Amino acid sequence: MNNVDRLRKNGTLTRGEFKALLTDKQGEYLFAQAREVTEQNFGNKIYTRGLIEFSNYCKQNCLYCGLRCDNKKLERYRLNKEEILQCCAEGHDVDTFVLQSGEDDFYTTEKMVDIIKAIRQRFPDYTVTLSLGEKDASAYQAYYDAGARRFLLRHETIDSGHYRKLHAGKREIATRIECLRQLKRIGFQTGSGIMVGSPWQTLDNIIDDIYFLGIFKPDMLGIGPYLVSRDTPFANRENGSLELTLRLLAIFRLMHPRVLMPATTALIFIHPQGREMGFLAGANVVMHSLTPSHVREKYRLYDK
C-alpha cells in the first residue's frame, strides 16, 4: 500500500513516511484522495466565514507579524460595537462571524462580552467565532457564556525552541497549549494550526506539528504560508512554499476528515488561484472580509 492510502486508512504514518509524502514530487494522488474525503464528508458544501478585523493594536511582539507592538510604521485603528455590528450586517452570505484582532487590552472582558451579546441578539442565526489571542480562562469562559462558540488560536509551532525564537524568547509554547486546553475544556469548538515556512522551521518541526495536531484533534485548522512583512525583523526572509502548504492541507484532510479547514487568506495572497488550489487539496472553508475597506489595508499581518 502506498503512503497516501496508508494515511487515509490508518490516520497516521511514521516520521519517514510523512517526510516522503511532504517531499514527494507527485502530489496528484494525494490531492485527489484528500478531495474525495472532503466530498464524502461535506459533499460540495463550502462554508463561509465573514472576517471582521476589528483592531490592529497588539501588545505582543511576534517577530513575524506586522501588527507587533514595535512596528511604529503601522497606523492603528479600533472599531467600536456599532461599527462591528455594521460589518456583521454586510455579511448576508456567511455562516459565521470571525472577530479577529491583535492582543488589545482596550477590549476588556466586559467590552467583549457586550459586543458578543449584541451580535448574538441582532444576528441569532450566526455563529460567533473569536480570534483574540491568549487570555486567561475566566475571560474565555465569559466569552463563551456571552454566546461565542468557536475560537481560533494557532499554536504556530509545537517545538519549544522554535517557538521561543519566533517570539524573541518572550513567549512560551506551554502557555499557548494551556490556552488551547482551556478553550476545549470550556466547550469551544477550537481551531489551531501553523504557518508554513516560518523562519527556522524544519521539516521535522512540521512533522512534530502533524503529530501534535493528531493528538489535539482541533475542530478547525488554519494552515497558511508564512508571508514576509516588511515592517518586521524578518523583512529579508522568504515567503513559505505554496506547494508545501497544499500538501499539508491534503495530509490534514486525510487525518482529520471532518475538520473545518479554510483556504486561508495568506494562501490567496501567495498565488492568484490559491483559494481554488486550497479547495482542490481538501480545504472546505472560504473567508470573506467584512472589515471596512477604509481600515482593511491597516490590518497588515504580512505584505499584501
Ligand code: SAH
Ligand atoms: N493576535 C491573534 C490573532 C491575529 S493573528 C493571534 O496571534 O492569535 C492571526 C494569525 O495570523 C496568527 O496566528 C499567525 O499564524 C498569522 N500570521 C501572523 N503573521 C503572519 C505572517 N507574516 N504570515 C502569515 N501568517 C501570519
Ligand code: SF4
Ligand atoms: Fe499580535 Fe497575533 Fe500578530 Fe502576534 S500574531 S503580533 S499576537 S496580532
